């Protein structure tokens with residue numbers, strides 16, 4: 650009857666019953682989870698083992714650019730574990746299979762109508778903690794101690810979370826920067842995984858040390874109420890009106906990797922024109938497109954505290 654469908658905000662992150670094999674077109678700049686166990690298996694601990702839990706944080710791309718992005722508080726988050734009986738330690742992190750840019754903007758491929766996304770994200774669990782990587786420009790802080798039994802239950806949760814949560818979402822979208830803003834979409838990135846893991850540990854009985862300052866990076870878009878547009882089939886399919894599809898692909902065009910300084914400048918001008926002057930953004934969430942009526946202050950990167958779970962936070 651053309652009635653508006655009841656929409657809950659924020660739009661729930663869609664989970665799937667399996668993680669699809671990535672398209673060969675998607676190529677990583679660096680191999681994903683190079684030292685992790687190929688099947689992603691997490692080792693079993695003895696129930697009575699005592700495992701230290703560490704908060705790990707470092708600037709995105711620290712291994713390549715050191716503290717560069719740290720100056721903008723663009724930080725990557727992970728969790729470290731150390732078995733106090735065996736002395737073995739481990740790192741667990743969640744990040745993009747094909748890097749941040751591929752999760753934030755699509756490819757416009759000749760002969761393919763719809764924007765092409767390489768936006769998978771996944772968990773990676775591997776032996777060892779690279780102390781220097783985390784400590785030099787970031788932080789490595791003990792936040793809890795858990796039993797092997799809790800660790801093993803967490804491992805089961807990670808497996809299920811990783812099987813069903815298959816894509817990375819860069820953007821948090823809400824009405825304004827205020828604490829009581831309406832949130833339209835939540836990001837689903839490295840820090841979101843760490844926060845879900847802390848919450849799961851808390852629900853499994855973990856007690857977190859306090860007080861520990863725990864800030865996280867988020868990039869915000871500010872908009873009025875989003876409009877649902879559809880998906881690849883309903884927007885870019887053969888029987889579709891091509892207007893909307895062309896509008897979306899032309900929006901993403903200036904976000905492609907620039908080939909020259911001139912192209913970069915022209916693209917930046919086009920981005921400002923679209924996002925600021927035309928107050929338009931097309932968001933890709935749950936493999937569907939949404940129109941965002943952008944408003945001031947448009948875009949913002951924040952580095953704000955989200956406290957560790959405790960009885961007082963009720964989280």
Ligand SMILES: CCCCCCCCCCCCCCCCCC(=O)OC[C@@H](O)COP(=O)(O)OC[C@@H](O)CO
Pocket residue numbers: 708709710711712723724725726742743744745748749753819838839840866867868920924948
């Ligand atoms: C509307 C116009 C705006 C145009 C500007 C676009 C800017 C795009 C994004 C800016 C920054 C977003 C920050 C999001 C937080 C990222 C946290 C995260 O998920 O990190 C995961 C990953 O990126 C970390 O990658 P690496 O540093 O490569 O770490 C992986 C290694 O630890 C693997 O061992």
